[in-house]
Amino acid sequence: MKIKHLVWLRRCSQAFFLLLFVFLVVESRLPQDFYLDYTQLVNGEQEIRLQQPVTVFFQADPLVWLTSLISGHVLIKGFGWALGVLVLTLVFGRVFCGFICPFGALHHLFSFVRPALNGKRLARANSSTGSRRVKYFILFLLLTAAFAGVNFAGIMDPISLFFRSLALAIVPGAGTGLKEMFDFMAHTDIKVLNYLSYTAEVLVSPVFGYGYQAFKTGWLIGTIFLLILFLNRIRPRFWCRTLCPLGALLGLCSRFSILGLSKDIDRCTQCGKCTQSCVGAAQPVPGESWQKSECLMCFNCHNTCPEGAVVFKWRGPRGQTGPDMGRRAILGGLTAGVSLPFLSRLDGQIHKVSDARLIRPPGSLPEKDFLTLCQRCGQCMKACPTNVINPALYEGGLAGFWTPNLIMTQGYCEYTCTLCGSVCPTGAIKNITVREKVETPISIGSAYFDRGRCLPWSGNGPCIVCEEHCPTSPKAIYFFEGMVNGPDNTRVKVKLPQVDLKKCVGCGICENKCVVKGRPAVRVIAAGETRSVRNRILL
Amino acid sequence: MNSEHSMTRRESIKKLLCLWGGLSLGGAVVSSWPVIKSAQAAVDAPKFLVDGVGRTEGYSIKALTRKTFEAAGGMRSFVSKGDVVVIKPNISWARAPHLAATTNPEVLEAVIELCQEAGAKKVRIVDHTIHGAKRCFAVTGAGMAAKNTGADLVHPRSSLMRDMKMGGNRLDVWPVFMPVVEADTLINLPVAKVHGLSGLTLGMKNWIGAVGGRRNALHQDIHQTIVDLAHYFKPDVTLIDATRVMVHNGPSGGSLSDVVVMNRLILSDDPVAADARAARLFDLEPDGVGFIKIGHQQGLGVYDTAISRQLEVAV
Numbered sequence: 049m050k051i052k053h054l055v056w057l058r059r060c061s062q063a064f065f066l067l068l069f070v071f072l073v074v075e076s077r078l079p080q081d082f083y084l085d086y087t088q089l090v091n092g093e094q095e096i097r098l099q100q101p102v103t104v105f106f107q108a109d110p111l112v113w114l115t116s117l118i119s120g121h122v123l124i125k126g127f128g129w130a131l132g133v134l135v136l137t138l139v140f141g142r143v144f145c146g147f148i149c150p151f152g153a154l155h156h157l158f159s160f161v162r163p164a165l166n167g168k169r170l171a172r173a174n175s176s177t178g179s180r181r182v183k184y185f186i187l188f189l190l191l192t193a194a195f196a197g198v199n200f201a202g203i204m205d206p207i208s209l210f211f212r213s214l215a216l217a218i219v220p221g222a223g224t225g226l227k228e229m230f231d232f233m234a235h236t237d238i239k240v241l242n243y244l245s246y247t248a249e250v251l252v253s254p255v256f257g258y259g260y261q262a263f264k265t266g267w268l269i270g271t272i273f274l275l276i277l278f279l280n281r282i283r284p285r286f287w288c289r290t291l292c293p294l295g296a297l298l299g300l301c302s303r304f305s306i307l308g309l310s311k312d313i314d315r316c317t318q319c320g321k322c323t324q325s326c327v328g329a330a331q332p333v334p335g336e337s338w339q340k341s342e343c344l345m346c347f348n349c350h351n352t353c354p355e356g357a358v359v360f361k362w363r364g365p366r367g368q369t370g371p372d373m374g375r376r377a378i379l380g381g382l383t384a385g386v387s388l389p390f391l392s393r394l395d396g397q398i399h400k401v402s403d404a405r406l407i408r409p410p411g412s413l414p415e416k417d418f419l420t421l422c423q424r425c426g427q428c429m430k431a432c433p434t435n436v437i438n439p440a441l442y443e444g445g446l447a448g449f450w451t452p453n454l455i456m457t458q459g460y461c462e463y464t465c466t467l468c469g470s471v472c473p474t475g476a477i478k479n480i481t482v483r484e485k486v487e488t489p490i491s492i493g494s495a496y497f498d499r500g501r502c503l504p505w506s507g508n509g510p511c512i513v514c515e516e517h518c519p520t521s522p523k524a525i526y527f528f529e530g531m532v533n534g535p536d537n538t539r540v541k542v543k544l545p546q547v548d549l550k551k552c553v554g555c556g557i558c559e560n561k562c563v564v565k566g567r568p569a570v571r572v573i574a575a576g577e578t579r580s581v582r583n584r585i586l587l
Numbered sequence: 588m589n590s591e592h593s594m595t596r597r598e599s600i601k602k603l604l605c606l607w608g609g610l611s612l613g614g615a616v617v618s619s620w621p622v623i624k625s626a627q628a629a630v631d632a633p634k635f636l637v638d639g640v641g642r643t644e645g646y647s648i649k650a651l652t653r654k655t656f657e658a659a660g661g662m663r664s665f666v667s668k669g670d671v672v673v674i675k676p677n678i679s680w681a682r683a684p685h686l687a688a689t690t691n692p693e694v695l696e697a698v699i700e701l702c703q704e705a706g707a708k709k710v711r712i713v714d715h716t717i718h719g720a721k722r723c724f725a726v727t728g729a730g731m732a733a734k735n736t737g738a739d740l741v742h743p744r745s746s747l748m749r750d751m752k753m754g755g756n757r758l759d760v761w762p763v764f765m766p767v768v769e770a771d772t773l774i775n776l777p778v779a780k781v782h783g784l785s786g787l788t789l790g791m792k793n794w795i796g797a798v799g800g801r802r803n804a805l806h807q808d809i810h811q812t813i814v815d816l817a818h819y820f821k822p823d824v825t826l827i828d829a830t831r832v833m834v835h836n837g838p839s840g841g842s843l844s845d846v847v848v849m850n851r852l853i854l855s856d857d858p859v860a861a862d863a864r865a866a867r868l869f870d871l872e873p874d875g876v877g878f879i880k881i882g883h884q885q886g887l888g889v890y891d892t893a894i895s896r897q898l899e900v901a902v
Contacts (some may be wrong), residue, residue: 086728234746521841
């Protein structure tokens, strides 16, 4: 194969995986036009599952595999893909970064299709600097923190970060904009616009759905994402060179690879084209030592060199074999990695009682185990059909930042839905069945009434919307007829709702449908959740 | 009251037909005339009430549905050739059909087929569900019924809600799910079940699923708001599905122990009479159910006993 073809193969491969990734993000929702056969439903055991393997990129991510292993001591489902990537790296170097990584492909696109820099400035930006050590610092921090029991990897892992940004910020952001436009068009009196809005909304519904989506801290997730993209204007693939912990891990593994860069200093004219085209700042120019652990295996230098002075060869010279990590980066990473988990436990979320509003998805592991596995990737949040699962801001403490948290004023947990557990890439949320969820029953919290707000209890008339929606059978919210003091010295006879804690599963539909908005009259708190022994209420 | 009401409906039908298709104004007005005429004709005709009973073991629900409609003169007396038919089932809860929280999909499928045989141009299944619409379509069997027959499932969404003047006693202006009002023929296809606050969920209450907005506030005067809605959405015919009936823990149910098999269908062009007859399945007199009583008092319809043409069919 000629080198030109190899470069084109790389481009095609990057485009393919980027598109595949975006496709899987889009597909991480209830399948379109998917209907259960009602003649088969008599036992009610058919589960609704996603039709695409949406977690395959997480399974192929060695950082997810490694941190789950050392932190939660579990081998995640499908980790063979990650091992495959490691083997690939051991043989060929960081080909994952150059050929497969969708986040890297996006940076590549931003950096090189219309580069912000050119000529000498581009060559200077592509020269090797000490900032590449930052990613090793981050890697060691994440690995040490995982060892000490809190898995922060997902905050910086490129697959998690990219998924979270697309799923919780970019897609819902664009969807909100479109939806507002459709609503506006549909509510004008211009028939053409009504018709257009109707058609367009149906057309885009496979991607954006029919409703407004909201994610807490979505603005922050989106801003960080755009900022990372912007960094490509300072240095091409800034993220991959400087920040990516997965790149650092693969860099460490690439030292034994058998692909080497052979440089012929006699043929080199110092034209600088190789450096200008180098995406990893790996010093391809003859006369300098090739940084193998930085090389993203894009084969640009080989392809552009007009003299054939830079050539990739099997068993070629290995350049500088060990990655240039810097002792300070390692020590700093270790120190920070040890400190962070312990500091993050000082808020008492694990060993004392956690926040009342930290409501985890059904099937979540106990909080301590949950934090060893959750990647904060947003898969569960994207898949949730009611938009109830949100990235936590403060509810989970520092260690629980961006972990899934149910906000019942925004959605509710559907009684017979178990999608979140089925898409969790690491098993932080167990893959439960509907039968397990309903028959155990798996409770995520419990509801309580705020009688001062409740319409019947406060003498403001009949309501019991909460009782109507309560999904358990028999209902956890029941009512009795009673007299309460009403306005103008009257006595009012109303149906007064109460919660039976034995039956309540904390699904939150009562809170969601309560006519008192914002801070409803019936609210769910985490107390009583099945996963935590300490947090139970009843004997 | 009555004449005021029919004005509102006429206005809304006109407006909606204009809106929806993106047709030219002239064409829309012309095509809306026959609808208005047929709506008025239905009011004047003698009313009927058909009881469909499934007596034999393993009877076909589809055959029962068909027979019930035949007794009332066949689907052709409601659906004209080229009509856009909207069926409003109750598929509010993402519950499997055997739990009887939702309209039986076999009944739904049979009604769609009858409409298609009668020459309907389009059959739309419309419900503003409580649980997520996608899950409701998938789990209740309505989605499969639509797929089997080629009917359209209309996904409820904010762009299809419009503030409409209802002119009811309690509800004045309220957001309405547009496909319901723009139908040439409107078929109400509720399921009979119990309800904590209103006592029963039957045909008239089914219209809560045809509006948007703050629906949870309707409970503060549930009987009057149900009647207001039923005044606004006058269906051409109501078929109450009582093949399996939820008698406890309504309206969501969730357990087989909440369900009693009754094998009954009730068909009427009088919304009050249909509900009144269905109430008797729960051993309740029509007077004992608030919204049926108010509907009767406010001239929406009459009790089942006052209907002259009463028929019973059995399979």
